[in-house]
Amino acid sequence: MNAALVGVSGYGGMVLFQLLNNHPGVDQVNLYGHAQTENQNLGDVVSLFELGHFNQQQIFPYNEIQIMQDNDVVFFATSAGVTAQLAQPFIDADFPVIDLSGDYRLNTQALYEQWYHKQPAQQSALDTAHYGLVEFESAHNAKYVANPGCYATATLLALAPLVKNDLIDVDSIIVDAKSGTSGAGKKPSELLHFSQTNENLQVYKVNQHQHIPEVVQELQTWNPAVKAIQFNTTLLPITRGLMSTVYAKVKAGVTQAEVSEAFEQAYQDQTFVNWTDRRFPTIKEVVGTNDCKIGAIYNPDTHTVMVVSVIDNLIKGAGGQAIQNFNQMFNFDEAAGLPVNVWVP
Numbered sequence: 001m002n003a004a005l006v007g008v009s010g011y012g013g014m015v016l017f018q019l020l021n022n023h024p025g026v027d028q029v030n031l032y033g034h035a036q037t038e039n040q041n042l043g044d045v046v047s048l049f050e051l052g053h054f055n056q057q058q059i060f061p062y063n064e065i066q067i068m069q070d071n072d073v074v075f076f077a078t079s080a081g082v083t084a085q086l087a088q089p090f091i092d093a094d095f096p097v098i099d100l101s102g103d104y105r106l107n108t109q110a111l112y113e114q115w116y117h118k119q120p121a122q123q124s125a126l127d128t129a130h131y132g133l134v135e136f137e138s139a140h141n142a143k144y145v146a147n148p149g150c151y152a153t154a155t156l157l158a159l160a161p162l163v164k165n166d167l168i169d170v171d172s173i174i175v176d177a178k179s180g181t182s183g184a185g186k187k188p189s190e191l192l193h194f195s196q197t198n199e200n201l202q203v204y205k206v207n208q209h210q211h212i213p214e215v216v217q218e219l220q221t222w223n224p225a226v227k228a229i230q231f232n233t234t235l236l237p238i239t240r241g242l243m244s245t246v247y248a249k250v251k252a253g254v255t256q257a258e259v260s261e262a263f264e265q266a267y268q269d270q271t272f273v274n275w276t277d278r279r280f281p282t283i284k285e286v287v288g289t290n291d292c293k294i295g296a297i298y299n300p301d302t303h304t305v306m307v308v309s310v311i312d313n314l315i316k317g318a319g320g321q322a323i324q325n326f327n328q329m330f331n332f333d334e335a336a337g338l339p340v341n342v343w344v345p
């Protein structure tokens with residue numbers, strides 16, 4: 001099987017390219033870029049790949065007809081707003097797409113315009129796109145997969161057992177999420193400047209983060225009573241990794257044992273979500289892996305449950321989950337092409 005990748009020059013694309021090259025079901029990865037007017041060596045565009053066997057790999061000028069002729073699936077690891085403009089011909093042709101951007105995650109054009117401030121995709125396509133939170137929504141029959149956002153992935157995996165088992169008051173959800181700088185992609189900005197991020201913490205996008213409606217939308221499919229969540233994001237002075245800390249008031253009579261049981265039941269058969277019970281995982285434990293690790297502690301004095309969920313934003317939060325969606329779509333083993341339990345000290 002041949003896989004096309006658009007966006008190899010971005011952080012997400014660089015990681016996804018390496019994962020696709022190690023996938024046993026992928027014979028060839030073909031690269032396409034909007035900046036290319038003629039074929040270019042990958043090594044001349046992305047310095048990470050200037051040595052070794054990737055150097056001679058070509059990036060072809062972006063051409064949707066060529067992509068469909070020469071490949072069986074296309075991955076878009078492109079900036080927000082790009083697939084809303086580029087993906088419709090693939091949808092019209094029923095050609096499989098896995099999209100790492102947020103362009104097809106929200107159900108309505110109005111929501112997308114409100115939170116992304118960009119021109120939306122066609123409503124008919126938003127109606128049919130599949131939201132690929134792999135542990136809960138199988139992409140088996142999907143043609144267009146909207147890969148979830150990094151914060152949304154860690155947060156939804158933290159909330160799912162509590163919401164699905166009706167253990168919490170859904171009006172009381174507070175999410176305090178923090179990410180390393182690679183979550184923002186490769187484009188420099190004042191916020192991301194070394195002097196500003198180093199030895200510093202910065203709260204950003206207060207009440208305006210684009211993953212708020214994404215999380216609420218998915219929670220509503222599990223419990224229609226969910227109306228809104230308080231969700232905050234902080235930039236950490238690290239490159240990789242993300243932690244989502246969730247707080248919620250538990251319903252009367254709920255115990256730590258019931259909380260633990262809900263997480264145990266939800267994730268005991270999942271390869272890439274690891275329940276650490278009352279031990280809170282750290283970011284370093286998951287960097288370089290496709291794992292999400294989750295711990296939860298109930299405080300009977302405040303009737304509050306606190307959940308800590310950690311992922312590598314570029315793997316489980318982007319390219320790794322995209323590979324899981326690919327595996328579901330094409331009936332590969334769920335762990336094909338993914339490192340399982342690669343621990344770092």
Ligand SMILES: NC(=O)C1=CN([C@@H]2O[C@H](COP(=O)(O)OP(=O)(O)OC[C@H]3O[C@@H](n4cnc5c(N)ncnc54)[C@H](OP(=O)(O)O)[C@@H]3O)[C@@H](O)[C@H]2O)C=CC1
Pocket residue numbers: 006007008009010011012013033034035077078079080082100101102148149150182183184185186187313314317318
């Ligand atoms: N970084 C992360 O942790 C995560 C990112 N995502 C999402 O994945 C996507 C990629 O993110 P990331 O890699 O961080 O972003 P980067 O900014 O690092 O890379 C963006 C990529 O998109 C390409 N691109 C930009 N405009 C166009 C266009 N008009 N046509 C085709 N390609 C274009 C860029 O090419 P060029 O170099 O030529 O400009 C580059 O390859 C984004 O939508 C992001 O929101 C999702 C989860 C986590």
Ligand SMILES: CC(=O)N[C@@H](CCC(=O)OP(=O)(O)O)C(=O)O
Pocket residue numbers: 080100101102149150151179180181182183184185210211233235
């Ligand atoms: C640190 C940082 O800036 N992270 C990004 C996460 C990017 C992302 O995943 O956003 P999409 O919804 O466009 O995919 C942010 O907070 O916007």
